[in-house]
Amino acid sequence: MKVALRAASAALLVFVAAQVWLPPALAAEDMEATGKDLTLIFRSARKVISDNQDLINDASKGDKGLSAAAVIEQTKVNYQAAAGADLNLTDDGSPTAKARAALISAVQATMDEAQALINEQGKGFKGFLPAVFGGRVASNFSAAMAGTFAIKLTAPKAYVRNRANRPDEWEDKVIESMFKQPGYEKGKAYAEAVPVKGKAAYRYILPEYYGPSCLACHGDPKGEIDITGGKKEGAKLDELGGAISLIIYQ
Ligand code: HEC
Incomplete structure (x- = not known):
């Protein structure tokens, strides 16, 4: 009887505790996996734009064939090549599945919104760059997922061109005091639970580096005007x- 009572009160305690200490929507290791996955999807999509930059800038062509469907197809190919697995778009009801979708x-x-711009014939450089595409994807995503x-x-x-991309205090701290330090492992993401x-x-941030193709605009000589003005x-x-x-x- 006494044992049964103790078990019952223990169960009640667990029940009460579960009510007060709501578990996070995603466990820590799931959040890290989600961070890795979403940033890889983002990069896989942006790579489609950088791989097609010459086509986008081609003044002689009208329809570039870069419809939203074509870009998404190529995003999946890039993702598969980088992750070694197919991009999983099954809706299992989880927050991660919602975010991927x-x-x-x-x-x-x-891409739907960019069609008129990128298909304009007779115009070479259109200002449709990987970073511009990335910025729009980011704001569309963040608006749709507001609060989650x-x-x-x-x-x-020191390198920000578009004020909308300025690092906030936490991003600035991670960039300056970790990513920029000589001993920091190249390409390693940093994550932290922080309000x-x-x-x-939960915040996750992935560093990126200038490759040869970036330097035409971001490289030397400092202060020179690039193709974008x-x-x-x-x-x-x-x-x-x-x-x-x-x-x-959370
Ligand atoms: C044709 C010129 C050009 C090339 C090539 C280029 N960028 Fe940029 N980049 C820009 C412009 C212009 C912006 C500002 C975009 C905007 O207004 O949102 C920008 C923005 C960025 C941003 C966002 C932060 C900011 O300054 O607003 C990052 C990060 C970035 N570029 C990295 C790269 C990397 C990495 C590469 C090579 C893989 C690259 N860029 C290639 C012109 C270029």
Whole structure:
């Protein structure tokens, strides 16, 4: 009798505790996997734009064949090549599945909206760059997932061109005091549970570096005007050039 009572009160305690200490929507290891996966989808999509930059800039062509469907198909190919597994878009009702689908929808909306611009014949450079595409995908995604997920393309403060991409305090701290340090492992993401505007959150940030193709605009000589009309940063090959920053609200 006494044992049964003790078991019952223990069960009650567990029940009460479960009510008070609501488990996070995603466990820590799931959040890290989600961070890795969403940033890889983002990069796989952006790569389609960078691989097709010459086509996009071709003044002699009208329809570029870069419909939303074509970009999403190629995103899946890029993802498969990088992850060694197919992009999983099955809706199992989890927050991660919702976020994956929302990211693909954000690519869809961004490309649908860009069709008139990129298919204009007689116009060469159209200002449709990987970073511009990335910025639009990020804001479409973050608007659709408001309060649950947010993604953003950012850069070291000294290199930011578009003010909308400025790092916030936490991003700036990670970029300057970790990513830019000589001993920091190249390409390694950093994650931390830290509130955002007073809301409990898990933050994940992935560093990115300038490759040879980036330097035509971001490289030397510093201050020279690039094809976009912006000023070159004077950055060097393999230098930290940006970061993809993800927030998972709890
Ligand atoms: C044709 C010129 C050009 C090339 C090539 C280029 N960029 Fe950019 N980049 C820009 C412009 C212009 C912006 C500002 C976009 C905007 O207004 O949102 C930008 C923005 C960015 C940003 C966002 C932060 C910011 O400054 O607003 C990152 C990160 C970035 N570029 C990294 C790269 C990397 C990495 C590469 C090579 C893989 C690259 N860029 C290639 C012109 C270029």
